[in-house]
Amino acid sequence: MYLYFMKPTTLKEIADKLNISTSTVSKALKNYPDVSKKTKDLVNDLAKTLNYKPNAFALNLRNKESKTIGLIIPEIVHHFFSSVIKGIVSEAEENGYLVIILQSNESYELEKKQIDLLLSQQVDGILISLANNTDDFTHLNEVIAQDKPLVMFDKIAKLVRCSKVIIDDRKAAYDATQHLIDSGCKKIAHFRGPHLAQNAIDRFLGYKKALLDNHLPFDESLVFFCQCDDDSFEEGVQNAQQLLKDHNDVDGIFITNDLIAIGAISAFNKLHIKIPEQIAIVGFSNWLMSAVISPSLTTVDQPGFLMGKTAFKQLYKEIKDRKANRPILFEEIILPTFLIKRASTKHRD
């Protein structure tokens, strides 16, 4: 069907109809004291009748505020990240902010371009979780140089001077590995994330430290790398098969995310390897499905929704502090995690 549409009402139309100037209309709408009550009433009534909406961009230009923030996230279709997005969006909306969302697809090049885009769009602040291959931080320092509030969350760069909202990946991984050791595992493998990702590095270090603290040998050939991208499930399957070929005496695995862990469980189920009797498994993130698969997965609960809310709150605080010309205090906020023990590990009380 073909249709033509009404154009939005302008200040000039209201002024023309009432035979007054547009500046009087503008002042009347803003309740300036130098406009009579009679004129104000006339203007307001007509504005209502014509469904006049003030031009938000004009308003924003004056306030030097866009009331929007930018969010760059590596991947949208991911239980943890979509929980973070939900936390950010809900907290932002509660405080009158809109969220522009961009996905870096785990690409440093795209992430860099997106930072430029958000700066040119004059968002009031930026929230970012880094791509796995980001190892140059010039684009982030540019945000800081432009006096634009920046808060990093989850996948952060330790060297960038801004606030950060994270979990203690090293401690969480240590506790997860310790749980495997406590339940009797002697030869524990690790499926880790990419080389450059800070959280992957920290989880690996936590795993390694737990082994050494318990006088178990650290063996590099038991550490498998994962890309942690769209094929995570398949990576879990492949690594599980390879691990069995290379080391059929492994009795535990600490895995850097639940989807890879679920891939591994699926592979072991098919090969009739008993979980946890032959191989115990701990995942990371407490994805919705971890409670549901068979056997259910012991995992580290990673508070995505809370992380999103906290990251926005910190950004909002810095936006307000800058506006008030208050000094900015960078904070590193560490959210608690805890191990959820389920059927994929043995429990000794």
Next chain:
Amino acid sequence: MYLYFMKPTTLKEIADKLNISTSTVSKALKNYPDVSKKTKDLVNDLAKTLNYKPNAFALNLRNKESKTIGLIIPEIVHHFFSSVIKGIVSEAEENGYLVIILQSNESYELEKKQIDLLLSQQVDGILISLANNTDDFTHLNEVIAQDKPLVMFDKIAKLVRCSKVIIDDRKAAYDATQHLIDSGCKKIAHFRGPHLAQNAIDRFLGYKKALLDNHLPFDESLVFFCQCDDDSFEEGVQNAQQLLKDHNDVDGIFITNDLIAIGAISAFNKLHIKIPEQIAIVGFSNWLMSAVISPSLTTVDQPGFLMGKTAFKQLYKEIKDRKANRPILFEEIILPTFLIKRASTKHRD
């Protein structure tokens, strides 16, 4: 740590340093013909040195374009919707648009407020999937009255005059039910979505029609309602248990989404009901986990990513058509779905 920051460079600073007017600087940056090449070079070099960025809001105000669109979605943490978001964001970015994302939490009241917010923010267009309880469309008609491009997807209102991107829910549900009948099921239950949601209605009607076309009796007591919210898994568990109590001779269930279906499978597994021998199950949406659970779930593949891309493309087309004062042609785009047969149903070739 405390830090103070550099303010962004302004046109005036460049003008002062070169001892020329700000309007000359502005013209030089825009390559106007009435500014000499020498001045242009001086201005451009200094702008680069000082890292000058044009004010995007000022530019947008002039173009009457914000190059942002608004997206209202019932729920972010949901495999299908996060796939849609990913499709929209990637297609928008390719075309130079940013996406503001809002979550209605399946609430009509919130959705209404969000439409107002997006209109006041002067986005160039709006994409929306309706909340389950939206049964008044005044807020959507307001968008249309303001000549703002609007495209609905997935959960749409048939009566609102705008473009729509959907699947043929009725046909998909018919085919899913027919597959249960073809594999020998005689008494088929349905776990449906909420009363008002158009897709829930259409899936129910497809189920009912397949029964009647195959001369199977339609029995209302075999239809269970679900809220399809955060507790979907639990709804599946509860409904499965209730169904067994009420009708222990049911031999098939068509379920309106995969997460509810996975809840049902989990409940039946615990009760040692054999799937598909005793009860066959078909889900809807082809959520990532459907291939992974045991038994794997036969389901309707719902193309979320493609739906997102298609919805943005249609919106972008309408934005361009309006800009060029071309008439707008509303389209109803129906994306194909197909049934993925897995282990939760019996297959007869």
